[in-house]
Amino acid sequence: MAYETIEVRPMAGALGAEIAGVDLTNLGNQAFSEIHQALLDHQVLYFGDAPLDDDQLEAFTLRFGPFGDTPFVACMPDHPNIIEVRKDADESGINFGGRWHSDFSFQETPPSLTLLNARTVPEAGGDTLYADMYSAYDALSDGMKTMLEGRRAVHSARRSYGTGGRFTANPNLTRMTVHPSKEGDAELSHPIVRTHPETGRKALYVNAVYTVRLEGMTDAESAPILDYLYAHSTRPEFTCRVRWGEHGLAIWDNRCTQHYAVNDYHGQARLMHRTTCAGTKPV
Ligand code: SIN
Numbered sequence: 001m002a003y004e005t006i007e008v009r010p011m012a013g014a015l016g017a018e019i020a021g022v023d024l025t026n027l028g029n030q031a032f033s034e035i036h037q038a039l040l041d042h043q044v045l046y047f048g049d050a051p052l053d054d055d056q057l058e059a060f061t062l063r064f065g066p067f068g069d070t071p072f073v074a075c076m077p078d079h080p081n082i083i084e085v086r087k088d089a090d091e092s093g094i095n096f097g098g099r100w101h102s103d104f105s106f107q108e109t110p111p112s113l114t115l116l117n118a119r120t121v122p123e124a125g126g127d128t129l130y131a132d133m134y135s136a137y138d139a140l141s142d143g144m145k146t147m148l149e150g151r152r153a154v155h156s157a158r159r160s161y162g163t164g165g166r167f168t169a170n171p172n173l174t175r176m177t178v179h180p181s182k183e184g185d186a187e188l189s190h191p192i193v194r195t196h197p198e199t200g201r202k203a204l205y206v207n208a209v210y211t212v213r214l215e216g217m218t219d220a221e222s223a224p225i226l227d228y229l230y231a232h233s234t235r236p237e238f239t240c241r242v243r244w245g246e247h248g249l250a251i252w253d254n255r256c257t258q259h260y261a262v263n264d265y266h267g268q269a270r271l272m273h274r275t276t277c278a279g280t281k282p283v
Contacts, residue, residue: 001041005031008038015132015257016240017042024050024060024249032063039113040199043253044130046242050117050249054079054273057117057249061275064251068104068111068276072161072184074177076273085116085261085272086176093173094166095270097261100131100234101209102254103276106157108188111254112279116272118248125265128242128250131258133203136233137193140204145193152189152215153206153226160184160209189215192229194282196255203256204233205282233258244272255279 005028007020017038022031024047039045052060058081061067067081073096076082085096104110116128140148159165161184167173168180192214194205208230213222242250252259 001037003034003038006034006038008042010042011044011046011242012240014135014238014240015042016044016046016130016242018046018048020048022047024052025056027060027063036064039251039253043132043134043257044240044242044259045251047249048245049247051247052117052249054082057082057115057273057275061113061115061277064113065277068278069107070276071104071107072157072179072181074179081275083274084176085270085274086174087263087265087270088175089267089269091175092266095261095263096174096176097128097259098263099209100230100258100260101207102133102205102258104157105190105205105207105210105254106155106186106188109281110190110279111276113277114252114254115275115277116250117274118244118246118272120269120271121244121246121248122265122268122270125262125268126244126270127262128244129260129262130240130242130252131234131260132238132240133205133233133256133258134196134201135238136229136235137202137204139238140232148192151192153192153211153222154187154189154213154215155210156187156212157184157210158187158212187212190282194255196253197280197283199256201256204229205255206230206233207258234260255282 167178
């Protein structure tokens with residue numbers, strides 16, 4: 001589409017666009033509606049010049065819809081809808097979000113959007129990769145599409161936040177405050193192919209962090225199919241990469257993307273503030 005009030009520069013062949021020419025703290029309705037349209041068109045938007053404070057980040061998030069629920073990870077005491085995605089310079093372990101996933105897909109109504117605003121970024125490294133789950137679906141063979149049609153996959157937070165999850169086994173894995181619990185062991189299912197409620201396009205909706213098996217199959221039976229879908233959906237031609245600047249803000253659509261926070265900046269700090277918008281039940 002033609003944008004009149006914002007500049008939209010595609011980042012890669014499949015998805016992602018950089019947006020320039022807007023002040024997110026003073027956004028008119030037309031500029032907001034063009035940003036919303038750009039997000040539907042490109043799935044991931046990056047604003048290089050978005051030095052928002054926490055109130056402004058919340059206000060901008062609310063333009064897209066109400067906040068999502070954030071279980072298991074502590075929010076900021078004075079901003080209960082923002083989490084600090086943090087890895088300090090002297091931490092040598094894992095980073096938050098460092099494997100391909102779609103945010104909180106273990107929820108009945110997973111977040112539609114996530115917004116991530118940089119506070120401290122490494123000199124180099126700490127990029128976020130995104131994968132286009134529309135293109136991944138479109139590129140499947142007709143045979144695979146037919147096999148997946150109407151099938152569901154089981155999702156759970158248990159490997160991350162359950163009683164046997166990695167944060168229970170090792171509470172010092174990160175300095176972020178994580179609260180693993182029995183609720184983390186719960187399971188529910190979503191369609192493997194979901195239809196985006198706004199664009200009407202079909203997208204693959206499985207990820208290696210929260211999807212545990214195909215409904216009605218054992219783990220062992222599911223694994224080869226899921227492993228194929230994970231490898232297929234993150235092929236380089238379906239991805240883009242956000243290189244963070246210190247005032248950067250990214251927004252992504254969890255209904256048609258996965259993302260991966262690259263953990264390649266040991267010895268340097270990275271701090272981001274993250275909000276989500278409530279989504280609907282995947283169908
Ligand atoms: C996340 O998975 O939400 C965090 C992504 C990032 O820190 O780049």
